[in-house]
Amino acid sequence: MPVNIILGLQWGDEGKGKIVDLMSENADYVVRYHGGNNAGHTVVLGDKKFFFRLIPSGIFHTRPCGIIANGTVVDLDVLTNEINILEAEGINLTDKLVISPRCHLILPYHKELDAAYEKARGKEGLGTTKRGIGPAYADKVSYNGIRMYELLDWKLFTEKFTFQAKIKNKILKTFNIKPLNITKELEKIKKLRGKIIKFVKDAYCITQTAIDEEKNILLEGAHGIMLDTDWSPYPFSTASNTIVGEANIGAGVPFNSIKRIIGIVKAFTSRVGGGPLPTELNNASSKAIREKGAEYGTTTGRPRRIGWLDLEAVKFSCRINSVTEIVITKLDILSGLKEIKICTGYKLKDAVVPYSSCGYKELAKVKPIYKTFAGWEEDISYIRNYNDLPAKCKEYLKFISEFLNVKISIASVGAERNANVYMN
């Protein structure tokens, strides 16, 4: 059955957008199924760069229709902006974009609350994107959320929004934050609604029919497994589950219909925001990697924290998701380093401890066990055949694949769609 999924196996920003775009040519549907505009997925086409926050990254191909499925939380402002950018590129989204009525909305008070909590935490701040993600999901599970469904009925939406906004204004007051002007916010939302509601259709029926007809569906994961709300060192997490099971919840796709589970692994580690990062570096190598790899947040512009590849964490990600293959990205960024390290396990005091048994306090203290590799000098960004890769680079890839016991299908050596070395 032709349903495949792409997941980030680290802390996000692995290069999922590039690979989703690459694999979307033959897809009938590309589906975002969780998270919101805390995601920033980059697609580079010629000299143009596009950042997808909500619309699936495969939309540039002629064939696929993009679906924003029920697990996603939607900021109408951001979505409208994204639609406008694509329309300005000449893409007619009329039959190319579907939004589930079950998607919850990120509303203005969610963003205010996200920022207010971060400010109140002070030095203990989590480093969220302040896009209102946590508060929107919190409202969802506490029956206080408002969905696309309500937006279809303006009177109903106005009642629900007013009820919620009045309560949220009281909470904002306790943070000493100016209350929202409910009438003005409603006016803004009404304008955005006009642009969005024509795309709201029964996404579930569309995907089920597609599965029955054996059409190709590509599921686009966001964030990374190390940010999963249950399986990360909470609270240094995001608010949705990021593991493969979320596709069942967030898009209604039966789990046994998924054939290829493609894990995206950056050749090193990056993370934005707070929380432990066992292999983090603060030296010349990390600076070189950050600058060469342009490791600055797609959504917030923050410098990404950099470390060596952490295979203890990635091994956990492969296992919990039953990953069938991996794609290594940004391999080109490692060219020119004298030596490169890979973390193969963690030590806490004298004991070897697995990722899964560590909370955030332990993860902040673990000492990575490293295997050191000699680096390679050559620029590999022009290489397209495996045999042409430097021997030391092949050794690096071979070790990763053998350690994880998962095949590498592609090594990505540049941001452009065609900058790939196919491994078989």
Ligand code: GDP
């Ligand atoms: P995502 O959130 O997983 O989609 O990743 P981001 O788009 O946030 O960050 C990945 C960055 O790396 C983007 O700027 C991509 O254009 C870029 N990129 C992706 N793959 C490669 C690669 O193999 N080499 C290089 N040099 N850049 C890449």
Ligand code: IMO
């Ligand atoms: P993509 O899909 C990198 C991180 C934030 C923060 C934490 C919680 O582009 O890989 P949130 O706003 O979600 O409440 O913030 O999660 N985070 C990401 N980091 N890439 C992402 O998405 C992220 N989505 C959330 O930086 O540390």
Ligand code: MG
């Ligand atoms: Mg990103």
